[in-house]
Amino acid sequence: IMAIQTPVPTHIDLSTYPRAKHFHYFLTMGYPYVGMTVQVDITEFYHWQKESGVPFFLAFLWCAARAANRVPALRQRIKDGEILEYPWCPTSHTVAREDGTYAYCQLDCRDDFVPFLQAARPVQEEAARHGTIEEDTSDLLPYFYVSTVPWVHYTSVTQPTPIPADSNPRFVWGKYQAEGGRVTMPVTVLCHHGLVDGRQIGDFYRELDVTMKEIQQKHENGVNA
Secondary structure, eight states, rough: OOEEEEEEEOOOOOTTTHHHHHHHHHHTTOOOOEEEEEEEEHHOOOOOOOOOOHHHHHHHHHHHHHHHHGGGGGGEEEEEEEEEEEEEEEEEOOOOESOOOEEEEEEEEOSOOHHHHHHHHHHHHHHHHHHHHSSSSSSOOEEEEEEEEOOOOOOOOOOOOSOOOOOOOOEEEOOEEEEETEEEEEEEEEETOOOTTTHHHHHHHHHHHHHHHHHHHHTTTTTOO
16 A cells, blocks of 8 residues: 655745635635646657556656646645645545446655556555545545546536535546547646636646656656566
8 A cells, every 4th residue: 555644734824825815705606616628739648658558547647746746826725714735745536446436546646657656556456446435544635636537538527526615626637539640638627716727727737748748758768667
């Protein structure tokens, strides 16, 4: 089992926080979320993954988690009317089970890719065999929530959200598709608008491109894991 250390957050001083008015404004909303879906060009990453033979999902999850952790606003959470910022955030993703249901699997993506892959594979396999939708931790606040829809190349997706609203960013990606020599995949981001604007969501997609290039460059000669 991958032992995930709970990160310790710092408090944001709302008296100096530039988005304090926006934060309080969106706290009054019945649906305070902002999100978008982008058809991400994964052509080079796709070919690298095929040549390397690494699991597509875990490789892309590693890239997405590292990209999200590079955007401070995506590491912020709301608790008791205050804003906390975590130094890093782990992931909680859905894993398909043989009976047609799914389980949750929690991973720490801070390690370099090869040690991450070595640790993540058995954890994901165990979740597929014996996992449930009962989370392994009582403190879900720092997590990024991740789902996939590998059967559909979609243009939009609607995600369930709790009442009262939570502030964990949600990431979904679907089936990749080749067209005109390029490979694209829908990637959806949903965040609490009290913490995140379109600018920060744009930062995530930019960082996602960067992390995909980084993993290819670092492991261009293959992955031994």
